[in-house]
Amino acid sequence: MRAGLAALLALALTRTEPLQAQEPAGAIVFKTCQSCHSLDPAKTGMAGPHLAGLKGRVLGSADGFDYSPAFRAARAQGLSWDDEKLKAYLADPDTIVPGGWMSPPAGFSVADRVAVADYLLSK
Structure with missing residues (x-):
């Protein structure tokens, strides 16, 4: 038993980086969206509007974006x-806003859409 504890202690002492919480799946999926969207309302000039405070926000109402x-x-x-x-918009934007200028995110599975929607609605 002492040998096991000693090995565990040795392993813990050799770790150089701090333990970090794993990123939520939605945060990982959202990285593919960041070429057009930000979670920072102050970041302007992007192809899409910022997505901070999305839950309950009126469609097309982010300040500083030309919808x-x-x-x-x-x-x-x-x-x-x-x-x-x-979730419906991420599956097919035209079902919610026909002619809204956004294409469906390429390669998103149903699980990806659920994860990123849950993530965005929590920000």
Whole structure:
């Protein structure tokens, strides 16, 4: 038993990096979205709007982004983001905002869409 404890202690002492919590799956999937979107509302000039505070936010309402006419119409109707809308949008953007300028994310599985939607709605 002492040999096992000594080996465990030796292993712990040789670790040079701190233990970190594993990233949520949605955060990992979101990295593919970061070429167009940010979670920082102050980051402007991207191809897509920031996605901070998405849960309950009215579609097409992020400050500083020039939305498509389709998104401006959705904003005028007062439609807001929720779990169901976001997952449907990620599967096929035209089902929620026809003509909204975003293509479906390439290569996303159902599990990827669920994970990134859950992640974004928590930010």
